[in-house]
Amino acid sequence: MPSVTGWRDFGTFACSNTQRLEKSNFVDQIRIFARSGHGGAGYKHFRRDKLTSMGGPDGGDGGRGGHIILRGNSNLWTLLHLRYYKNVLADDGERGGDNNRTGRDGEDIIIEVPLGTIARDEETGETEVEILEDGQQVVWLPGGKGGLGNFQFKSPTNQAPEHAQPGLPGIEGWKVLELKVLADVGLVGFPNAGKSTLLSVITAAKPKIADYAFTTLTPNLGMVEYRDGKSFCIADLPGIIEGAAEGKGLGHRFLRHIERNSILLFLIPADSKDHGQEFQVLKNELEEYNPELLHKRFIIAVSKSDMLDEELKAAIAAELPKDVPHLFFSSVAQQNLQQLKDLLWKELNG
Known part of the structure; x- marks a missing residue:
C-alpha cells in the first residue's frame, strides 16, 4: 500500500x-x-x-x-x-x-x-x-x-x-x-504586542523578534513546561489588525488557526492608548470571522508592565471587562510569568 x-x-x-x-x-x-x-x-x-x-x-x-x-x-x-x-x-x-x-x-x-x-x-x-x-x-x-x-x-x-x-x-x-494549528492556547494581539517575546521566554521556541509590525508571518509553536512535568502547547499567531476579518493585513488566512485553540490569550501592551478598546477591536475581529470564537475562554495579559506602577495598573484594570480574567506581566523583566502559567493551566483544566 x-x-x-x-x-x-x-x-x-x-x-x-x-x-x-x-x-x-x-x-x-x-x-x-x-x-x-x-x-x-x-x-x-x-x-x-x-x-x-x-x-x-x-x-x-x-x-x-x-x-x-x-x-x-x-x-x-x-x-x-x-x-x-x-x-x-x-x-x-x-x-x-x-x-x-x-x-x-x-x-x-x-x-x-x-x-x-x-x-x-x-x-x-x-x-x-x-x-x-x-x-x-x-x-x-x-x-x-x-x-x-x-x-x-x-x-x-x-x-x-x-x-x-x-x-x-x-x-x-x-x-x-x-x-489548522492544534494548540491549547493561542496568543491574540495587534502586531508588536509582545507575543513572540512571551513565547521565547516561556518555551524553547525561537520566533523572530524585531521592533516592527508583522514580524511574525507564520504561526510559531512552543511547549510550556509546567509544574510536576506537566506541559501545554501555546501558539504565537501573526498579529491581527482592525479589518482582518475582511482580509486586511494578513487577513483571515491565520484567523482560522484560532478556531482550534482552547483558550485565547489576548496580549495588550502597557503603552496602548486604550486597553479596553484594543481588546474590543480584537474581539470584534474574531466575531466577524466566526461568531463561535466568542464561546472560547478569554484571558487578558497586559505585556510590558514593568514600566507601570501600582496606580497605573489599577487604572488599566478599570478599563478592562470585569468578566475576563486579567494579569500584568513582563517578558523582559521576567515578572509574573509563573503566575501567567498558573492562570493558563487553571483555565485549561478548570
Missing part, C-alpha cells in the same frame, strides 16, 4: 515537540486534483479445456479501485511535502479473469498529513475529512467497486449468462487540504 510522504506516502501538525514554523516551509493550505481508482470490469468467460468443450461460466469479478486515504502523522507540522503533487491518482482495479479469478485491487494511496488537517471539496466547500489524532486513518476517496463476472449471474434459468458488469468509476475532483 503506497503512501505519500515520498510520492505514494504523502507525509503532522501536533505540538508534541517545540517547533518553529519558518516562513519558507510553513504551508497551511494546498489545492490538489485527486482521483480514486476505477473498479475493474467483470469478465465474461466460459470454461474450456481439453476435457470440457462446453463448460459453464467462470468469469471472475473485477478488482476494487485504489482508495485515497488520509493518515495523521504527529511528526509533520506543515503541508509543504504536498505542494508539488498537484495530481493524486490512484490505480484502477484489474479486470477479472477466467477460472473465477478476481482481478487485483488498485494500489491505495496514503496521504500523510499533520494533525489538524481538514479536507474539503473545492466546489461545494463541504468538509469531507478531519484528521485530529496520530495514526488516524480515513478513506477519503473510496475506489470504485469491481464489476461482477458472468459466473455471478448463473442461475437455474440462465446457465450460460452472456454478460458481466463493468466496474464502478472512482471519485475525482479538485480538493483543498487545510491545516
Whole structure:
C-alpha cells in the first residue's frame, strides 16, 4: 500500500515537540486534483479445456479501485511535502479473469498529513475529512467497486449468462487540504504586542523578534513546561489588525488557526492608548470571522508592565471587562510569568 510522504506516502501538525514554523516551509493550505481508482470490469468467460468443450461460466469479478486515504502523522507540522503533487491518482482495479479469478485491487494511496488537517471539496466547500489524532486513518476517496463476472449471474434459468458488469468509476475532483494549528492556547494581539517575546521566554521556541509590525508571518509553536512535568502547547499567531476579518493585513488566512485553540490569550501592551478598546477591536475581529470564537475562554495579559506602577495598573484594570480574567506581566523583566502559567493551566483544566 503506497503512501505519500515520498510520492505514494504523502507525509503532522501536533505540538508534541517545540517547533518553529519558518516562513519558507510553513504551508497551511494546498489545492490538489485527486482521483480514486476505477473498479475493474467483470469478465465474461466460459470454461474450456481439453476435457470440457462446453463448460459453464467462470468469469471472475473485477478488482476494487485504489482508495485515497488520509493518515495523521504527529511528526509533520506543515503541508509543504504536498505542494508539488498537484495530481493524486490512484490505480484502477484489474479486470477479472477466467477460472473465477478476481482481478487485483488498485494500489491505495496514503496521504500523510499533520494533525489538524481538514479536507474539503473545492466546489461545494463541504468538509469531507478531519484528521485530529496520530495514526488516524480515513478513506477519503473510496475506489470504485469491481464489476461482477458472468459466473455471478448463473442461475437455474440462465446457465450460460452472456454478460458481466463493468466496474464502478472512482471519485475525482479538485480538493483543498487545510491545516489548522492544534494548540491549547493561542496568543491574540495587534502586531508588536509582545507575543513572540512571551513565547521565547516561556518555551524553547525561537520566533523572530524585531521592533516592527508583522514580524511574525507564520504561526510559531512552543511547549510550556509546567509544574510536576506537566506541559501545554501555546501558539504565537501573526498579529491581527482592525479589518482582518475582511482580509486586511494578513487577513483571515491565520484567523482560522484560532478556531482550534482552547483558550485565547489576548496580549495588550502597557503603552496602548486604550486597553479596553484594543481588546474590543480584537474581539470584534474574531466575531466577524466566526461568531463561535466568542464561546472560547478569554484571558487578558497586559505585556510590558514593568514600566507601570501600582496606580497605573489599577487604572488599566478599570478599563478592562470585569468578566475576563486579567494579569500584568513582563517578558523582559521576567515578572509574573509563573503566575501567567498558573492562570493558563487553571483555565485549561478548570
